[in-house]
Amino acid sequence: MQIERMVLLVAELNKTKSFYQKYFRAQVAQEFYDEEAGSQGCLLKFSNQINLELLQVSGRHFTPGDTNRHSGYIRLAISVGSGEMVESLTKAMVNDGFECVLDPKPDFADKTHAIVLDPDGNEVELLAE
Numbered sequence: 001m002q003i004e005r006m007v008l009l010v011a012e013l014n015k016t017k018s019f020y021q022k023y024f025r026a027q028v029a030q031e032f033y034d035e036e037a038g039s040q041g042c043l044l045k046f047s048n049q050i051n052l053e054l055l056q057v058s059g060r061h062f063t064p065g066d067t068n069r070h071s072g073y074i075r076l077a078i079s080v081g082s083g084e085m086v087e088s089l090t091k092a093m094v095n096d097g098f099e100c101v102l103d104p105k106p107d108f109a110d111k112t113h114a115i116v117l118d119p120d121g122n123e124v125e126l127l128a129e
Helices: 013-024 083-095
Strands: 005-009 027-034 039-045 051-057 075-081 100-106 112-117 123-128
Touching: 013 027, 013 039, 013 051, 013 083, 075 083, 083 100, 083 112, 083 123, 100 123
Parallel strands: 005 051, 075 123
Antiparallel strands: 027 039, 039 051, 100 112, 112 123
C-alpha cells in the first residue's frame, strides 16, 4: 500500500498552484471543475511521483494560516537537495514575501531544514537530503 495523494484546501487555487510550481517544480497533471459541488482544483505531481491535490470550494471559507486548528494537516515536508538549497529556497521565498517561521538550521539528524508558509498559511518544511 502507498499514499496516493494528499488534498489541501486552498483559498486561491492559482496563487497556491503557482507557489508549488515555482519553488518545487511541481507539474500540473490534471485540472478539474465540478460545477455541481462548486469546486475546482488541480493535481500536482512532484519529481518523485508524489501527488498533491489543491482544492478550492465555493462557499467553504477559512482563514489562511489559522492556527486554531486542533487536528488535521500540520505540515508538508519536501526534500529539496542540499543544505545550501534549503537556504537558497528559503531566501527566495522570503524575498517574494512569504513568511519564514523557522530559519534554516540543523534538525535532530543534523540535516538542514527550514519552515515557510505557503499562500494559505500552511507550513512547508524544506529538508536537506
